[in-house]
Amino acid sequence: MTDFVIVGGGVGGLVLARRLVLGGADVIVLEASDRLGGSVASHTVGGIQLDAGAESFATRRGTVATLARSLKLGDDIVEPNPAGAWLQPATGPAFRLPLNSMLGIPGSPLAADVTPIIGGRAATRAYLETLLPGPYAAKSKTLGELVRRRMGEAVLDQLVRPIVRGVHSADPDDLDLDKVAPGLRAAMIDTGSLARAVRSLQESSGRAGSSVAGIRGGIFRIVEALAADLDRFGVDVRLNSRVENVADGRALVGVEGGSSGTHIQGRAIVAAPGILGDVSNRGHRVVLATLVVDQPLLDAAPRGTGLLVAKDGSGIPADGGIRAKALTHVTAKWEWVAERAEGKHVLRLSYDDDSADLAEVARADAEALLGVPIPTSSVLAFGRSEWYRPPRLTHTPDGIHVVGETIAGTGLANVVGQADELAGNLLRDS
Ligand SMILES: Cc1cc2nc3c(=O)[nH]c(=O)nc-3n(C[C@H](O)[C@H](O)[C@H](O)COP(=O)(O)OP(=O)(O)OC[C@H]3O[C@@H](n4cnc5c(N)ncnc54)[C@H](O)[C@@H]3O)c2cc1C
Numbered sequence: 001m002t003d004f005v006i007v008g009g010g011v012g013g014l015v016l017a018r019r020l021v022l023g024g025a026d027v028i029v030l031e032a033s034d035r036l037g038g039s040v041a042s043h044t045v046g047g048i049q050l051d052a053g054a055e056s057f058a059t060r061r062g063t064v065a066t067l068a069r070s071l072k073l074g075d076d077i078v079e080p081n082p083a084g085a086w087l088q089p090a091t092g093p094a095f096r097l098p099l100n101s102m103l104g105i106p107g108s109p110l111a112a113d114v115t116p117i118i119g120g121r122a123a124t125r126a127y128l129e130t131l132l133p134g135p136y137a138a139k140s141k142t143l144g145e146l147v148r149r150r151m152g153e154a155v156l157d158q159l160v161r162p163i164v165r166g167v168h169s170a171d172p173d174d175l176d177l178d179k180v181a182p183g184l185r186a187a188m189i190d191t192g193s194l195a196r197a198v199r200s201l202q203e204s205s206g207r208a209g210s211s212v213a214g215i216r217g218g219i220f221r222i223v224e225a226l227a228a229d230l231d232r233f234g235v236d237v238r239l240n241s242r243v244e245n246v247a248d249g250r251a252l253v254g255v256e257g258g259s260s261g262t263h264i265q266g267r268a269i270v271a272a273p274g275i276l277g278d279v280s281n282r283g284h285r286v287v288l289a290t291l292v293v294d295q296p297l298l299d300a301a302p303r304g305t306g307l308l309v310a311k312d313g314s315g316i317p318a319d320g321g322i323r324a325k326a327l328t329h330v331t332a333k334w335e336w337v338a339e340r341a342e343g344k345h346v347l348r349l350s351y352d353d354d355s356a357d358l359a360e361v362a363r364a365d366a367e368a369l370l371g372v373p374i375p376t377s378s379v380l381a382f383g384r385s386e387w388y389r390p391p392r393l394t395h396t397p398d399g400i401h402v403v404g405e406t407i408a409g410t411g412l413a414n415v416v417g418q419a420d421e422l423a424g425n426l427l428r429d430s
Contacts, residue, residue, distance in 0.1 A: 012416075094369070101159070109124075288351075404418075
């Protein structure tokens with residue numbers, strides 16, 4: 001009998017499978033689709049192979065970098081252009097995000113990239129926060145309340161609110177402080193100031209430079225390397241095998257196909273959304289538009305590595321017409337993509353909704369956001385990809401182990417870290 005049956009071949013399931021087989025277990029991976037990787041995938045647009053889903057990873061705790069090194073991809077870990085990203089607020093011109101900040105909360109309120117945004121008086125008010133007693137406002141429930149009480153209304157309105165709306169599509173006054181910024185409250189009490197807390201969290205995240213990194217050639221190479229290892233270690237990986245249910249977490253997995261399906265024995269571990277919890281809720285839809293354009297004016301990277309677009313409270317698009325939630329200037333962000341694009345530019349825009357004329361919508365949005373003409377004739381290629389971001393599981397049935405973003409939280413750093421930890425526990429207990 002197989003020791004473990006892993007349901008789902010995304011990064012969570014693959015990392016878990018690799019760790020378990022290296023620990024001596026017998027493992028089967030069942031993947032519903034015809035490919036491995038889940039939200040990590042590639043597509044080719046204008047002859048350039050690019051990431052179609054995740055395109056970077058958080059460097060905190062070094063989890064993904066350690067995995068990449070163990071997959072012999074260590075020499076290909078790359079940092080993005082340090083120019084950083086910009087924010088397009090709901091009204092007014094775009095501005096560069098302060099480099100030393102967290103969710104818009106400045107680590108150095110008097111810094112040269114903060115004062116032009118909020119003004120000298122507001123910056124001084126925010127700086128005076130360092131003189132307030134450390135625990136003051138520590139009982140704030142929401143992020144908005146904490147920032148308002150420690151640093152003042154201007155920091156909240158002009159920095160934190162538009163950035164948080166761009167990242168979380170929610171108002172800071174509606175966001176639970178401990179969920180949106182884990183550790184910030186404790187760091188503030190510890191260091192005696194919100195600004196110092198932001199700085200200390202950045203330092204403790206171990207980032208020498210950037211908080212994210214990529215892989216030369218694409219993040220999808222991690223999946224290719226994981227799949228190659230599983231093949232080498234003799235793991236039974238079955239594509240096109242949609243699991244309909246997990247009977248009790250220890251024995252039976254029903255697989256679609258045939259009149260009654262196939263039952264596979266083993267200890268089932270759920271590494272896929274849509275099996276537990278509210279299975280009718282696929283989660284939040286994300287549509288990505290990728291453009292390859294020939295426009296030398298973009299060589300100057302007018303908005304750094306890209307922009308977040310903040311919507312106002314009622315969800316009205318910024319500038320009245322921009323529908324994108326974010327734009328990544330991929331060739332400005334990643335040197336390896338610029339090399340492969342040979343002078344052309346790659347832009348990736350994300351949307352909550354699809355539209356029949358997505359290529360044209362994306363072209364017009366890119367032109368407005370980057371402040372550079374992008375005529376239709378300059379668009380050489382267009383690619384589209386669509387994803388669902390699953391809701392978090394609020395509880396798991398007794399005896400069933402779950403791995404991946406439904407339980408670990410979004411992002412490869414969370415998913416890889418949790419898969420590693422679960423593998424260690426399972427091997428210890430078996
Ligand atoms: C557009 C986009 C951009 C992103 N960008 C980044 C980024 O830059 N940096 C970052 O760190 N993270 C990013 N993420 C998030 C990151 O990709 C995910 O958190 C992570 O890849 C999730 O991995 P997972 O294994 O938990 O789930 P998934 O990747 O969702 O994998 C789940 C797998 O289970 C399979 N499956 C589903 N149902 C069944 C079933 N019934 N039976 C069998 N198999 C099933 C699916 O086909 C899929 O292959 C991004 C995500 C998206 C969608």
